Amino acid sequence: MESPKPVRILTVCTGNICRSPVAERLLQAGLDQVLPGGFEVRSAGTRAMVGYPIQPLSADIVNMYGGTDKGFAARQLTPKILRDTDIVLTMTSKHRGEVLQLDASLLKRTFTIREFARMLEALEERDAGASAAGDPAGAGSGPAAEPASGASNGKAPDAGTLWRGLPARLAAVRHLALAADSADNEVVDPYKRSPEVYRQMEDELAPAILTILRYARLNTPT
Template sequence: MPYGEPLVLPGDSFRILHVSTGNVCRSPITERLTRHALAARLGERVAGGLIVESAGTWGHEGAPMEANAEAVLADFGADASGFVGRELLDDHVIRADLVLTATRDHRAQVISMGHSAGLRTFTLKEFTRLVRAIDPATLPDPVEAGVVERARSLVRAAAALRGWLLAPSVEADEVYDPYGAPLPFFRSVGSEISEALDPVVSALTGVPK
């Protein structure tokens, strides 16, 4: 199998859950940018083994994405269609293999729900920082072992590093809420999210941007 087309075993999957407050701004942007980046690196068929979802701790159940969030996704060429807001439920956390939150407060709320979520829940920027410190050579080969096993190993490695690689400041782990802000601020947040996602997607897939 050519490099860049990792194997996904039938029925094998890895769920990534992005969490923010209302699930109409930050987490939809992060969800759709993650899907877009995975498909660009792996192709739609192979990326299907990595399931990307989102929800909100005070989620606007059934609500559409904010118009400015859609505009940000359009800037990146990512698909905003068909999105529906969700309130974060226990089942979402139970099924997730990796939970990435917009802020530390969201992370604390997810962990407080239980379900052994602590070792697989990070803020997005925290996970990015940890991933940058992991030697890709120590992770399973995405072609031989598959992207799902590689993703599981990445989460375990990041969890092991968490107590050793602290944030330089509280703000370093936060993605601030653009709800109600003008489009330029949404675009700034979108760029911030995209920059944080790039090393994560590279580590997950073994395929550089």
């Protein structure tokens, strides 16, 4: 039997050497633990420093959280890369706009990474509330209770079906996950800046990554 097609996630920043590689490598490491071979996480830059490795301080963050910076080379974001992507996670709202300039069809599948994490939390809260209320139409907090995303035979969806259907489900809770401040959607660019700015990047990015990985652990069929 042919292996299921992995869920393809793309992280995007500017140079593709500081922020998006951290997100790429840590999401890949965490998702590999959830479902080996089930996810393919890559990154690209809107003005990439093509061929460059991850910046040393970003590499330190990746390694500290259990990922690897080995074998990385920055690449330029292109329409071809986007065509092969299921979910796009950008580091800023500006990057999201640049993605959509290249491929407007990705409107409902492109998020800032911090926005995406908040929406996952809102979705879990909504589903938990529906489950507690005994709502038979509620999506539930687990994959077996997601009829909208599952197969027509009523079986629980596989990982690909669940994750590719996730953007449509998140649209229903977007209003519940609006940022109190627009800055709450952004991850600071630390390139050529002090170690303190790299720590700020980590403080903004790491919680979103951990939220995504927690959602994956709790909801992805294995």
